[in-house]
Amino acid sequence: MRFYEHEAKTLLGRQGLPLPKSGNAKTPEEAEQIAGQIAGTVVLKSQVLSGGRMKAGGIRFAGSPQEARREAGAILALAINGQRPRSVLVEAKAPVRKEFYAGVIYDALAKRPVLIFSDMGGIDIEQVAEQHPEHVARAHFSVLEPFSDYQAKNVVASLGITGNQLSRLTPILTRLVRLFLQYNLTLAEINPLCELEDGNFLCLDCHLDMEEEARDRHTRLLQELGVGREETRQARPPTPFEIRGAQVDALDNKGVAGHVIEFDGDLGLIIGAGGGSLTLLDAVRKHGGRPANYCEIGGNPSVRKACELTKLILSKPGVEKIAVMMNVVSNTRVDIMARGVIKGVIEAGYQPKDKITFFRIPGSWEDEGARILRKYGVEYGDRSVSMDEAARRAVVNMRGR
Amino acid sequence: MSVLIDGSTTFIIQGITGREAVNMTRECKDYGAKVVGGVTPGRKGRDVYGVPVYDTVRQITDQMRVDGAVVSVPPGFAKDAALEAIDAGIKLVVIVTERIPRGEVAEILEFAKLRGSRVIGPNCLGLISPGKSKMGGIGGTAEGTRKAFVAGSIGVMSRSGGMTTEICNTLSAAGLGISTAVSIGGDPIIGSTYAELMPLFEADSQTKAIVVYSEPGGPYEAQLAAYLTHRKSRLPVVAFMAGRFMDEMPGMRFGHAGTIVEGRADTSTEKIRLMQQAGITVAESIESIPSLIQERLSR
Amino acid sequence: MPMFIRVEVDPSVARRADLAKKLVEVCPVDIFAQNADQSLRIVEDNLDECVLCDLCIQACPAGTVKITKLYEQA
Numbered sequence A: 001m002r003f004y005e006h007e008a009k010t011l012l013g014r015q016g017l018p019l020p021k022s023g024n025a026k027t028p029e030e031a032e033q034i035a036g037q038i039a040g041t042v043v044l045k046s047q048v049l050s051g052g053r054m055k056a057g058g059i060r061f062a063g064s065p066q067e068a069r070r071e072a073g074a075i076l077a078l079a080i081n082g083q084r085p086r087s088v089l090v091e092a093k094a095p096v097r098k099e100f101y102a103g104v105i106y107d108a109l110a111k112r113p114v115l116i117f118s119d120m121g122g123i124d125i126e127q128v129a130e131q132h133p134e135h136v137a138r139a140h141f142s143v144l145e146p147f148s149d150y151q152a153k154n155v156v157a158s159l160g161i162t163g164n165q166l167s168r169l170t171p172i173l174t175r176l177v178r179l180f181l182q183y184n185l186t187l188a189e190i191n192p193l194c195e196l197e198d199g200n201f202l203c204l205d206c207h208l209d210m211e212e213e214a215r216d217r218h219t220r221l222l223q224e225l226g227v228g229r230e231e232t233r234q235a236r237p238p239t240p241f242e243i244r245g246a247q248v249d250a251l252d253n254k255g256v257a258g259h260v261i262e263f264d265g266d267l268g269l270i271i272g273a274g275g276g277s278l279t280l281l282d283a284v285r286k287h288g289g290r291p292a293n294y295c296e297i298g299g300n301p302s303v304r305k306a307c308e309l310t311k312l313i314l315s316k317p318g319v320e321k322i323a324v325m326m327n328v329v330s331n332t333r334v335d336i337m338a339r340g341v342i343k344g345v346i347e348a349g350y351q352p353k354d355k356i357t358f359f360r361i362p363g364s365w366e367d368e369g370a371r372i373l374r375k376y377g378v379e380y381g382d383r384s385v386s387m388d389e390a391a392r393r394a395v396v397n398m399r400g401r
Numbered sequence B: 001m002s003v004l005i006d007g008s009t010t011f012i013i014q015g016i017t018g019r020e021a022v023n024m025t026r027e028c029k030d031y032g033a034k035v036v037g038g039v040t041p042g043r044k045g046r047d048v049y050g051v052p053v054y055d056t057v058r059q060i061t062d063q064m065r066v067d068g069a070v071v072s073v074p075p076g077f078a079k080d081a082a083l084e085a086i087d088a089g090i091k092l093v094v095i096v097t098e099r100i101p102r103g104e105v106a107e108i109l110e111f112a113k114l115r116g117s118r119v120i121g122p123n124c125l126g127l128i129s130p131g132k133s134k135m136g137g138i139g140g141t142a143e144g145t146r147k148a149f150v151a152g153s154i155g156v157m158s159r160s161g162g163m164t165t166e167i168c169n170t171l172s173a174a175g176l177g178i179s180t181a182v183s184i185g186g187d188p189i190i191g192s193t194y195a196e197l198m199p200l201f202e203a204d205s206q207t208k209a210i211v212v213y214s215e216p217g218g219p220y221e222a223q224l225a226a227y228l229t230h231r232k233s234r235l236p237v238v239a240f241m242a243g244r245f246m247d248e249m250p251g252m253r254f255g256h257a258g259t260i261v262e263g264r265a266d267t268s269t270e271k272i273r274l275m276q277q278a279g280i281t282v283a284e285s286i287e288s289i290p291s292l293i294q295e296r297l298s299r
Numbered sequence C: 001m002p003m004f005i006r007v008e009v010d011p012s013v014a015r016r017a018d019l020a021k022k023l024v025e026v027c028p029v030d031i032f033a034q035n036a037d038q039s040l041r042i043v044e045d046n047l048d049e050c051v052l053c054d055l056c057i058q059a060c061p062a063g064t065v066k067i068t069k070l071y072e073q074a
Ligand code: SF4
Pocket: C007, C026, C027, C028, C029, C030, C031, C049, C050, C051, C052, C053, C054, C055, C056, C057, C067
């Protein structure tokens, strides 16, 4: 889950990292007021989760509070990559001498976190690593042993940095590591990390991602920051259809019938489990089908949940029919899924045999499931029908039987 | 032979009185696995389908040889449970639990390395050597497991637990059968990767070929490709890549926690390219895997 | 309205508080509840969730609890 810049900077501040004077403005008036308090030239930064703000015109400068008000108005009205800004961060403009980069991520191969530092900040670190590898220093560190300043110092010094820069940068990097570990972050990046004309350092921009899995361990913090439970903070905000999908999944704690993602096709998909859903969505597309959605069924959801999910998908504009398909299941029960889907179709006012193009879930209680489907005239595919073939039949049956 | 487990492997189940773990205990026992004990703090003296329950791992390891542990506790307790098993000297720890934060997984794995234990998972269904034993929920009931997993010559490694069963069912139906199948887990950081398990399969005379189920996101497919490029393996590898559609939707989360496309290198297109370059046959569908294996074996 | 499952409990069982309590305990999907007077009530909304585990049948005298799969009727 990505933090907005102003949220991320609140976290940096709590760890004692140096930040420019700033305020978060929801309206042009607030921006004017904050700019007045800061005095001098300010930077106004659009609070969106997307990159490329500078290019899109989401970052502007203002020499007076009145100008700040005007520019804030322009920024608030400007969507960047389809995202409306939440607010505008108003910051004192700092006289920068040199830009650095500091970041912490997990290295899945080493299975440890790694501290990354560069004396070429302000640009994409991957680009620096490709074109100027000698300007990037890395050090993996233990999560069992305490992290100490000398490790940060080693990283900075390895690029030939000494003197005031070395002694100022060292505690900043250490604090970044602490922040990363304390808040279960998966990415903590300060870029640029700036040295000012007077030799002081400031974190001018940053990017922090908190692990989804860790959100419920930081409910207090998220509440303080005003991050809502329903905010997914993915590459795009959830659609109303997707939010309703999450509500269906929250009906009870039996299994999973959710994680719905919307597409614009005509074939509704009730698919699972995690890997099976990925495989089946590919297969449907390969056979020329146009999926209306992605979803994940698993862990033996209740009849109620499967039923409501079915109704939700059938209610989506453009959906003509649905296909119900999973890999061989061992936990989820075929008969329970059959009951839920059939009930959903009937409650939505349709006949199961007209709406379900194909039903392929082999595995536990499959004989019972097949009996239910037979009674309602729905075609059942057992394990002798491959996932690929099931997807093909689902697509063919779209054109009527 | 087989990999990691066989008929003599003894193991315990941590969190044995939990809803899922109770089922798993029965399924493993019915399948013939040697489940020698379970741990749920405060429940010492009870039993689950005849398996005695203890308060601590040491209470079991003090009395008998324990080869493995299955960790099936809620995410908030999983790290402690895994550390306890490793500290008690257990050498194979299978972590079934989902949603353990990465930092805690890193702690478990660092400690495991220090003590010489192997970790499978987290977020996996465990492993099976058909006809010998299974550790974890893989395959479900004993009856369902026997249907989908027939003993044979193919080693299987999969990031998806459900797809492990699907693939093994396909291989079994085609008469190839399974030597050992490992659900390696769907998390961004896992205890044992494809490349780390390859040497074990290579040393196993029963295994004649490898099938890999892969997904976008993460570096483990690239690591496998690099492994096979640097060291010629006796085992032909056939891989299936699910989630190809995700390349068009970077930053969106589908499937497992580890399945999120973050950069160019972890798209399915790039992974397929790397795997093919390393001599891996990439299958277009699950059903085509058996014939691709036959073809590779007859070369 | 249940679409797939019907559960019938003999009145002699439904009247007994001890058996009603037992049924509430054993059913994993909350199909049984107790009225204010401790007698048994069947929760119509949950009937289709029945997992056919037969625990209710085992908990009562033979023949007093009957589970019918409506999809098996002609
Ligand atoms: S069979 Fe099981 S689930 Fe169904 S009513 Fe009886 S106890 Fe409940």
